[in-house]
Amino acid sequence: MINEHVITTCEATFEKDVINASYERPVLVDFWAEWCGPCSSIAPILDELASELDGDLIVAKVDTDAEQGLAQTYGIRSLPTMMVFRDGKPAEQIIGAQPGSEIRRVVEQYLPDSGTDLVGAAAQALAAGDLDTAEAQLREALTDDPKNYSVHPLLAMVLLQRGEIKNVENMIAELPINIVSDSAFDPIKAQLHLISQVEGDSDRDALEKLADDIENVEARYQRSVLQAIERDFETALNTLLELIVVHRAWNDGAIHKVILDIFNVMDRDDPRLKGFRTRLSRTLN
Secondary structure, rough: OOOEEEEOOOOOOOHHHHHHHHHOEEEEEEEEOOOHHHHHHHHHHHHHHHHHHOOOOOEEEEEEEOHHHHHHOOOOOOOOEEEEOOEEEEEEEEEEEOOOOHHHHHHHOOOOHHHHHHHHHHHHHHHHOHHHHHHHHHHHHHHHOOOOOOHHHHHHHHHHHHOOOOHHHHHHOOHHHHHHHHHHHHHHHHHHHHHHOOOOOOHHHHHHHHHHOOOHHHHHHHHHHHHHHHOOOHHHHHHHHHHHHHHHOOOOOHHHHHHHHHHHOOOOOOOOOHHHHHHHHHOOO
């Protein structure tokens, strides 16, 4: 039976078959020869391993008698020799007819991480505003690995956008303190603080009218916080930076705290962020 995940490669195709392919998944290069008895004994083991991993591993066979240049390039001095290639270069070497369990142990270190793939896909879905897909992928990643703590900051962002504030607070409360202390949670904590600054039953239309009064610091502050929660950062910060000039000490420095919260919530590569930080620094100095 032909195994599509076991291929024969040569010097002419090695770059495509092994080097380039190893950026997507590990490639186990089997350096062998027809006269090598141990090579024949591990061949079915490699075939079975490639079948079991079903595309997560490619086995590339190199006949060292026919491809002496490749054997010399990679310093092959005894057979069988296997090399795991990852990200375009050799990552590990296995010499001799090792048992299948040992070959699997080595290979598994370089297999694609499905949890990482799911988190990356979820981040893209979240950026596109597809909350359902993002949450489904993050929940799947957590099912696969409940201790994959890279999931929780993104999941919290999804829940915040859904308005599930209590669920986010409960999630954070249940996580280990060293995990929650990580900077990845800073935007979550900042968003929660912004939300806590807005009166839950506030009438938006009434607030807009009150905020038109330039002397009404409370209303202007509340409206700016709402705008920040809605990700209208520029409008919110322009007002808050205007307010802090005159009302720096208002409500125990609340304006300054909220400005810092907004900085944490904004994307770190947002081109506006540097300008707003500079304006705040000049205002405070």
